[in-house]
Amino acid sequence: MRSQYVDTIRREFKDFVVGSAVPQDETYLTVKKGSDIKASVDAIRKEFGESIIEETARRNEVYLTITRDANVKVCDYLYHHLNAPLVSMFAADERKKDGHFKVNYVFSFDREDAFIILRINIDGKTPQYRSITSRIPAANWYEREIRDMFGLIPQGHPDPRRLVHFEDFPDGLYPLRKDFDIRTKPERVKGEYIYRRVEGEGVYEIPVGPVHAGVIEPGHFRFSVAGEPIINLEIRHFYTHKGVEKMFENISLDKAVFLAERISGDNSVAHAVAFCQAVEKIAGIDIPPRAKYTRTILLELERLYNHLGDVAGIATDVAFAFGAAQANRLKEDIMQLNESVTGSRMLRGVNTIGGVRRDIGDKRDKILLKLSTFQQEFRKLMGLLMDTSSVVDRIETTGRIHNDIAKELHIVGVAGRASGIDRDVRRDHPYAAYPELNFKVQVQNSGDVYARTKVRADEVCESVSIIEQALWHLPDGAIKIEIKEVPDGHALGYIEAPRGETIYWVRTEGNRIERCKVRDPSFCNWLAIEYAVLDNIVPDFPIINKSLSLSYSGNDM
Amino acid sequence: MLEILKRRLRTGTVTTGYPAVPESAPPGFRGKPELSGDKCTYCGECVSVCPPGVISLKEGNGEKELTLSYCGCIFCGRCEEVCSYGAVKLSQEYELASKTKDDLQTIIRRKL
Numbered sequence: 001m002r003s004q005y006v007d008t009i010r011r012e013f014k015d016f017v018v019g020s021a022v023p024q025d026e027t028y029l030t031v032k033k034g035s036d037i038k039a040s041v042d043a044i045r046k047e048f049g050e051s052i053i054e055e056t057a058r059r060n061e062v063y064l065t066i067t068r069d070a071n072v073k074v075c076d077y078l079y080h081h082l083n084a085p086l087v088s089m090f091a092a093d094e095r096k097k098d099g100h101f102k103v104n105y106v107f108s109f110d111r112e113d114a115f116i117i118l119r120i121n122i123d124g125k126t127p128q129y130r131s132i133t134s135r136i137p138a139a140n141w142y143e144r145e146i147r148d149m150f151g152l153i154p155q156g157h158p159d160p161r162r163l164v165h166f167e168d169f170p171d172g173l174y175p176l177r178k179d180f181d182i183r184t185k186p187e188r189v190k191g192e193y194i195y196r197r198v199e200g201e202g203v204y205e206i207p208v209g210p211v212h213a214g215v216i217e218p219g220h221f222r223f224s225v226a227g228e229p230i231i232n233l234e235i236r237h238f239y240t241h242k243g244v245e246k247m248f249e250n251i252s253l254d255k256a257v258f259l260a261e262r263i264s265g266d267n268s269v270a271h272a273v274a275f276c277q278a279v280e281k282i283a284g285i286d287i288p289p290r291a292k293y294t295r296t297i298l299l300e301l302e303r304l305y306n307h308l309g310d311v312a313g314i315a316t317d318v319a320f321a322f323g324a325a326q327a328n329r330l331k332e333d334i335m336q337l338n339e340s341v342t343g344s345r346m347l348r349g350v351n352t353i354g355g356v357r358r359d360i361g362d363k364r365d366k367i368l369l370k371l372s373t374f375q376q377e378f379r380k381l382m383g384l385l386m387d388t389s390s391v392v393d394r395i396e397t398t399g400r401i402h403n404d405i406a407k408e409l410h411i412v413g414v415a416g417r418a419s420g421i422d423r424d425v426r427r428d429h430p431y432a433a434y435p436e437l438n439f440k441v442q443v444q445n446s447g448d449v450y451a452r453t454k455v456r457a458d459e460v461c462e463s464v465s466i467i468e469q470a471l472w473h474l475p476d477g478a479i480k481i482e483i484k485e486v487p488d489g490h491a492l493g494y495i496e497a498p499r500g501e502t503i504y505w506v507r508t509e510g511n512r513i514e515r516c517k518v519r520d521p522s523f524c525n526w527l528a529i530e531y532a533v534l535d536n537i538v539p540d541f542p543i544i545n546k547s548l549s550l551s552y553s554g555n556d557m
Numbered sequence: 558m559l560e561i562l563k564r565r566l567r568t569g570t571v572t573t574g575y576p577a578v579p580e581s582a583p584p585g586f587r588g589k590p591e592l593s594g595d596k597c598t599y600c601g602e603c604v605s606v607c608p609p610g611v612i613s614l615k616e617g618n619g620e621k622e623l624t625l626s627y628c629g630c631i632f633c634g635r636c637e638e639v640c641s642y643g644a645v646k647l648s649q650e651y652e653l654a655s656k657t658k659d660d661l662q663t664i665i666r667r668k669l
Contacts, residue, residue: 251608258608258633322561329571340583349587349633357638358585384560 037062037114040082044116048074053121059281060114060429061492068120068129071105075118075132075139078107084116085410085423088503089142090517091150093178095124101152103129105139106492106503110428115492122152131157138410141523149176149245164238167191175246182246198224198232206538210239217552221541228537233530237556244557248516253279253353253486256513260504261348264520264554266309269295269302270497271504271518271554272351277431278493278506279353283486289433289475291355296433296470297367298347298356299495300463305334306498306549307414307456307463308378313546314453315385318394323385330378337370355480364471375464382457395449399532399544402447411528412521413500415548418455419447425496437469449547485511497521499549520554582649587632589650592625594665596644599623603636603645612636620668627653627661 041062045052051070056063066074078084084107092102100121107116122129131154133139143154144163151174162169168188174180198205203226210218218239224232244263248256260275261268273295280287312327335345341363342350350358360367385391401411406419416423424441426434442458444451490507500521507515525548532544573580582588599621604612609629615622625636636645655661 254606254635255608258631262631322565326564326568329568332571339586343583343585343587344632348631357634380564384564 037109037112037116040084040109040112040114040116043082044074044077047077058489058491060112061117062114063117063119065119065121068122071103071118071120072130072132072135075105075107076135078105078116078118079136082107082109084109085407086136086138087115087410087501088505088517088519089139089146090505090519091122091146091152091176092507092515092517093150093176096178099124101127101150103146103152104505105132106505108429110423113429127151128153128155130155133157133159137408138524141527148174150174151177161193164241166238167193175243180246182243182250193236195222195236196232196234200226202226203231210236217556219552223533223538223541225538228539229535230533230538230541233533235526235530237526237552240552240556242557245516245518248513252512253508256516257352258349260518261351263518263557264497264499264522264551265346266306267302267497267499267502267520267551267554269298269347269351270495270502271520272348273299273432274493274495274497274502274504275506275516276351276353276493277495278491278504279486279508280483281491281493282489282506282508283353283483285354285481285483287355287481288478290359290361290477291479292433293470293474294356294360294479295351296437297360297467298342298350299432300467300470301334301338301341302347303463303498304374304460304467305331305338307460308334310456310546310549311382311385311453313549314395314449314543315391317543317546318391320385320388320391323381323388323391326377326381330374330381333370333374337367341367352480353486354483355478357480359479361474364474368468368471371464371467375461378457378460386454386457392450394540394543395453395547397446398449398540399536399547400446400448401528401532403445405531406447406528409527409531410524412524413497414452414455414459415525415528416500417442418444418451420445423501425494425501429494431494433470434466436473437466439466449543452547490515499551499554500525518557520551520557522551522555526550526555582651584649586649586651587634587647589627589653590625590630590632590634590636590645590647592623592663592665593644593646594667596642597623597665597667598642598644599667600642602639602641606635606639608633608635616669620666622664622666624662624664626658627663628658 048070051066051074052064053067054065079086086105087108088106090104094100094102100123103120103122105118120129129152131143133143141163143157146152147154148162148164168191170186170189173186203224206223206225208221210220220236222234223230247259257272257275261272263271308327308331312324312331315323315327338347339345341360342358350356401419403420406416406421411419420443422441422443427441439462442455444455486508488509493504495502502521503519505517506513529545529548533541536544599614601614604614609631611626611629613624634647637647
């Protein structure tokens, strides 16, 4: 089937096709059969039967409510024995309903295309539960975030400092609790944040930020160095917390799509689609095939311009101006294509609950034509970039993230795949039109800047192929179904954004949002930078930072 | 080095003459929303769907007044989508910079 349309493209555009975009090997993805999550649930039941209070399941999500104090051992079992990564963790204030806060741990079962969500009930009077961070390091920031936003204390957490709130935020004020009014303007109080200190002869600190040289958002980086090599880096973010999750609870569903779209500017489509998918899952509807294909095309166009921007950034940071200019030019080409296809350079305003708002079918030839020249130029550019010794010298072995570290911190997306983590939501939890398209998940093992650049380059080629396939197979029919009422319920929405796995958990009540948890890939990946820079020299920090492509805005919602 | 020079020459000039040479937005672009006083019935439908809430409807002094501010407009086109009278249209215009906030408002009125 694949060779059939490759041939069609070759025939149609023989003047433009100079080579085959995709490797001709046998490792092409075959769509997984949704094998059964039951075996894992049975195993948990058998092991912890007495701790399970309630069990519900909907589509591919199994919710297990367990006793509060069993959380460490059950999470540990899922993570270490069933090898399920912790992909999100969040709290919800359901005191009105049953007098409890709920803390939810979302574990992903990639082979089964399923999620097991463990929940514990926490009494409002003793807002405490046991921390799992020392067993599952990926829970570190989540637990601190929940403490700041809900006032639920993770007992035994190795880092008792605040994460989202600053020292000047008053104690005892928890914005995501239902009794906190969105219009509250808290008083400022005095306080101090204590950084980790590295002491010794010749060790000095370099504070960088929160205000940076370029037009980027604020973040503080504190390096401890001895000479050039970095011994320790501590990052401090959340300077511009916008209260997005609280805002979701105060606006109507159709407006919420536009809010999701603006959480992380250059990942607009991914956030909007993830949100829409969660709501559509609650409503129990399947969007029209044409809408699925359109979403896929938009998601891949977004990946193209993001990856191009990152390649340009890496080229800039290694002082390869020619490469940077060329990559930026190609990025601009894609952005202009985006504008002519959707009316927005950032592909905004197209997604809506129930499908898409704009039909892009008539732009097919335009996109195909553009992509064929684009691909040709991009491959030449990457050939040149990876062939220039001044570039390769700077990026090889730089900013290495070892596979075990990446796994423990749950590093997602390109950074994860460059460190040998073979995960991709598009394949593992297929959505939109991905189950019907062929593509390969690109994985590298060295975990350095070189590997991340290589993964990006290979993904660009895959994206072009995905768009071409989707355009050739674009089904006819409606692009949207009207949804008037969304029933009460909750569901996950997940997307492989250009930066990696993006997860939404939405709970609706009375046709409005009761709780919306957004987990942007950068929330996971920022932790990686503290490890990636170790033993590297200070001048390599910008390259490492760029290669991880971290978002301030998506992290700091 | 030679390769770079060769490619540099082949790429040519890619920048455009903007702003000296005016550039128009492609069809389907969602630019400045325009209100049409003739068609508007002041029903308030656009006010209720506007995500950033920059459209407002006022009644008083014997007239109805609809105000749209471009300050917070996100150019989503929801107003255009829901208006059954075709009174809001997103135009191709994108050069909206101005010196005062008042210039960024468009107001239509009708006597009651």
